[in-house]
Amino acid sequence: MTRMNPDVRRQAIVDAAQAVASRKGLSATTVRDVADRMGTSSGLIHHYFASMDELLAVVFDKVAEADLSATRKRMEIAMSPTGKLAAYFAAWGDPDNDETFQFWLDAWSEAGRNAAVRERSRDLNIEWQELLSEVIRQGIETGEFNDTEVDAAAWKALSLLDGLTLQVVAHPTVIERGKAVMWAASGIEKELGLPPGALAEAMQDA
């Protein structure tokens, strides 16, 4: 294959590995899969990554960070806490993010047996929860939300989203995607004392 600049090649390997992993799952992705996808030899991967585990860790990080930063950006644009909350929710309703959520399902499954995955997964989950905590805290300050326990409310909201999305992604026929998002929104509305439908409305505005 054509000789590439190291930085470019390294990126190409990560991209190829991500593409394979989104179809086969992180744990089922092999060195040969990635090499075939790029049309190169398998030895090349080990020229850039000390081990396959290291490559897969980089892929997981990349996917997770991209998702998180995209959500952060969407939230910055929104003005009110309710708007920011709606922006947060938007990620879950988008079918394009199903692949990313599949990575999460894999990570949660693997976390119980692999300490490295567990710690990375935990840290990222906490970041998602803190993002939510921040908005809830703001909403309480402005008086938009009820004065509830912030930490608890954030974990409840995140868990409700995860649990519903899990059903949509793992068993595509069991709940309609639209219903899952609406149900999650209505659950959080009750939690934060928002008028029924307020969150759903803010989501359409965005």
Added chain:
Amino acid sequence: MTRMNPDVRRQAIVDAAQAVASRKGLSATTVRDVADRMGTSSGLIHHYFASMDELLAVVFDKVAEADLSATRKRMEIAMSPTGKLAAYFAAWGDPDNDETFQFWLDAWSEAGRNAAVRERSRDLNIEWQELLSEVIRQGIETGEFNDTEVDAAAWKALSLLDGLTLQVVAHPTVIERGKAVMWAASGIEKELGLPPGALAEAMQDA
């Protein structure tokens, strides 16, 4: 190894496979693992199961059915809908069930790529949701619960439980187990219009 009655041996194989899988995960459980655990040869497993996939499917079914039927039994004992709901919740708070929940994490991860797992997982999830729907319907009839949309409320409750338990099992340090259960209970109380703490109280009674 001592010669066994076929039924007994078959059961022994399933038990051994379950023990191994609860430590290593279903997809990482090998024929040799199971044989070693029993102290027999690996060939014996294929005398009873046509393939390793078939054995693992039996193990998953056994674990899932046991959990479901134990919950059903606990619910039958309780008198009121609130009591039954508390009995349903009890399964999630019990650390002994962490192993079972790990099976679920594996199943959800695998469902996206394996049609057999997906269908079995989906059917079982629906059974869990229907169990909840039934109780909620009863509670609405008796007037204990608010008159909400049953299907939606059941999916929300199940998802909240799954999402919170996921954090407890996958990242043991992130949320205290007790808090997760209390948060789930308070979320459902709001959903069904129960007085705050009513569900938590019913859980201690049981």
Added chain:
DNA sequence: TTCACTATTGGACGTGCGCGCAATAGAGTG
């Protein structure tokens, strides 16, 4: 006691895995 049945053994077979390494080839520099 004999015999048929089958539970159980133990290793062979082919496959796919991560990894390592000597050989090769292309790109930049003097």
Added chain:
DNA sequence: CACTCTATTGCGCGCACGTCCAATAGTGAA
């Protein structure tokens, strides 16, 4: 143009996997 550096090749190693099968050894019936 010659030379150095290193990106890239392609294969081999050792291992673990699921599966298969001929040989062996217990057990219950005749």
